[in-house]
Amino acid sequence: MIHFVLLISRQGKVRLTKWYSPYSQKERSKVIRELSGTILSRGPKLCNFVEWRGLKVVYKRYASLYFCMCINQEDNELEILEIIHHYVEILDRYFGSVCELDLIFNFHKAYYILDEVLIAGELQESSKKTVARLVATQDSLVEAAKEEANSISNIIAQATK
């Protein structure tokens, strides 16, 4: 099971966090501090795994962004590496050559996509196509809703300004 997902930039800035196991806000900050310290300082040729508090953290670097997932001792690290890659590929298709900036400004979209890839700390869908289709449908609905909102509330907002 995946306990949490972290996206950290090379400068140690948090780009996305998702917690599947309960952690208090204080613990979360501590976890991020500890892990970014360990992971960011690791050299390029070392393992993509770090053992940490009886769990394991699998991380992979894409450009200057580190994708980290924390898993149980008995989980398959290589599989998790591929789950990370799977997610990145889906992001890449959604944003069209995703870069860190996309995730900075669209972190909520990254969350929506993550919700279609992982659920309850497990990989829920291994078909990229299915994920993409679902996300696109949701977006189109959102678009429709947005247009509606634009037409009414926006006009009101404009008028009252």
Next chain:
Amino acid sequence: MGSQGGFGQSKEFLDLVKSIGEARSKSEEDRIVLREIETLKRRINEPDIPKRKMKEYIIRLVYIEMLGHDASFGYIHAVKMTHDDSILLKRTGYLAVTLFLNEDHDLIILIVNTIQKDLKSDNYLVVCTALNACCKLINEETIPAVIQQVVELLGHPKEAVRKKAVMALHSFHQRSPSSVNHLISNFRKKLSDNDPGVMGATLFPLYDLITIDVNPHKDLVASFVNILKQVAERRLPKNYDYHQTPAPFIQIKLLKILALLGSGDKKSSEQMYTVIGDIMRKSDTASNIGNAILYECICCISSIQPSPKLLETAADAIANFLKSDSHNLKYMGIDTLGRLIRISPDIAEQHQIAVIDCLEDPDDTLKRKTFELLYKMTKSSNVEVIVDRMIDYMISINDNHYKTETASRCVELAEQFAPSNHWFIQTMNKVFQHAGDLVNPKVAHNLMRLIAEGFGEDDDMSDSQLRLSAVESYLKIVDEPKLPSAFLQVICWVLGEYGTADGKYSASYISGKLCDVAEAYSSDDVVKAYAVTALMKVYCFEKAAGRKASLLPECQSLLEVLSASHSSDLQQRAYEFQAILDLDANAIENIMPLDASCEDIEIDKSLSFLDNYVLKSLEQGAEPYIPESERSGTLNISKIRNHNAYEHPTHSLRFEAYEVPKPVVPTKIPSTVTYPTDIVPVTVIVSEPSYQPSVQPSWPLVPVSDAGSGSGSTELKLRLDGVQKKWGKPTYSSGASSSISNFESDRTTVNGATQINTLISKPREPRQSNVEVSEEKQKLAASLFGGKTSRSKKKQSGGAAGHSKVSRTTNHGEDKVQPAAVPVTVTTAVQPPPPDLLDLGEPAGDTSSYSSTVDPFKQLEGLVDLSQDVNATASATTSNGPDLMSLYSDADLNGSLNQNPNAMNGSVNPSKKTASLTKGPSLKDALDKDALVRQMGVNPTSQNPNLFSDLLG
């Protein structure tokens, strides 16, 4: 206008994100966020906020929370948003609450109702969103509120809903395993769902149920094997392929399930052999995902009933892992070696050099894993080397978690395989010295007990030798500063018990040391208690031996201080000591017999010494004692009445029986010394101060029918619990023997540990020298693996270099699929330097590498798509000012909406093609993004050029 920024958010929010991005220090970032929190607190409570605005506030809250700040002031607004009718707002609300709230948060009760409603929605996307929220928010108490609806959704026409319903049930199982136990048949049905995604999801709850109890699911073995076979034969739709491997994630999960089902079950295992063999043969060792499957196969093989053929294949695969250049694969190799070693212990021998390479690798993760392997393969022949290495490693690390783990492993191995007393004491000293406060207090007590009991009664010589060497080593160490508390307790106890035992050290010398300890660690009451009791013992032994014993002045002052101590325990000890000072030698010998810590303690369970007292009381009209069994029915009532009686304001007569006295538990022996006047038939002589209550359970007293001491069956004896194979015992795998038989075998066979040691090492073959591998490594290998370094081994290690090709092609395999950035300079906007960053590439701080990375073919692809882009870029460049953003936002959204789904539909073909397909939009998008971001003032060259680089190189 102006409220609509380029990425769908207001200018204000984009500015926030930007300023956070540009913050140069954590404190600056914190300042910005705190200001934002203030703004939001003010704004979010304004009346009549337009919903769209509120949605943005919620997303800003998510952002704040993501950066590690507290946004709890806005949680309620997120909860409210889940109630909204519009799916757009609802989705945002659910996203926010799933990110904000843990399953035990108070606000969840406000969401459950909404979730219930949404699960019934006609719109399947609403249902999906609600199910997502279920997985995070529904806790043990609220499961019954939704479970029925979720189960019904298993039959929903949309596969996305079915899949999420299955996963929601899986998450319910994690919260409360009993909640989904009755749904086994539903899960089984879903296993044959038309949609592979649903089938794949069903494996998770089934895995959960099988983990709990294998037996009811044995009949599924054939089905699982069949599914696995079909998956491996590519019967699933192509879009489940991942990098040309058929549905690898489903394969891995199935292998995990089979590993459980086949464990210890020959019949089930035999059904699996063929399919596992096939998968291993087919797996693509050049790709990471192929190796992931291979790894899972090996795990499965090591779990099910062993098949010689599969073991051989597994061993080959492990050899390939270990020979790889990739650290990841080496790590997996070490891991799998540790798994297989349980089945075929010989397998480690051929990999010894590879293992030692990993042990000495600078990569800490790999090193740690290797220590785990060594721990698994420790035997009496290599225990010294392994434990020494582990201790060195333990000293070198700072991580308390692993320090503790390594320390307890060292202790465990030392207790099991120690070759000699001296070595054992030395090892324990080192462990205690460096990690004393981290090890389980039990360990300290085990050590005291082992020193006290030695090897048994037959061999007093070696026992006293052991004690002497312990005393000597402790006297050497005790002056060192800052020793851990647990270690000091051991030191004090041993010095008190055996410090003066053989006359080598004078009582005043030992007392002086003990006083020093009590003084130096004056803040540690436990240590002081141990020290005082030890002082008392030293004094008593002196006096009992007829020597003139006088208290040192510092001891006297220590006693004075302690008798006024805040700790009642310390006070008591001090007063007891002072009382003993006035007694004569005879009485003292009774209280504190020499070396009696392991003497058997007789306990008069019938409390016969009270008979006189009871009789007298009965004569005086007391009610007779009714055994507990006879008054069990009235127990509760009398307790309650008792309680009332206490509360009664007037001290009227009480007619109820007093509270039932607790039965005397043998372990609750008063550990402090009893006064001579109190000496009762119970001869309680426990001289160690059992100060902490947690200590008690580690000294359980169990009856042992021991013919040797002849004290009858009621006799109680110390048991060595937690020490499976008693220290010093030579055999490796005498696992299940009871503690009693251990006692006996020890007593009869052991004549001293050194002899055992030679016995073991004799059958070992002489070690040969190895030419190719360095002498030192070789030596280490020989001492670790005990055997000769075989020639074939050398060849393997030499061949490692040649094997690097394999891992290199692994990288190539990945690269092929990953779309590369296509920098084409056709536009008016200034091109950001898009460095071609592969995942592990160095961060491109320099922009010069840009031109060299251009791939002519990719350029061509980009040109094809350019026709589409011209419009977008043209329109973008003609407009200017803030309007530009909104224009871009539209272009951006349309782009992602229209083009991406198409591109994804085409993805049935190998991903290479899709890569080129997505290239087109990506170019345009890249330009769009760049222009937009520039508008906002984010400059690629100024702050962090990496932000612009594609994640998939």
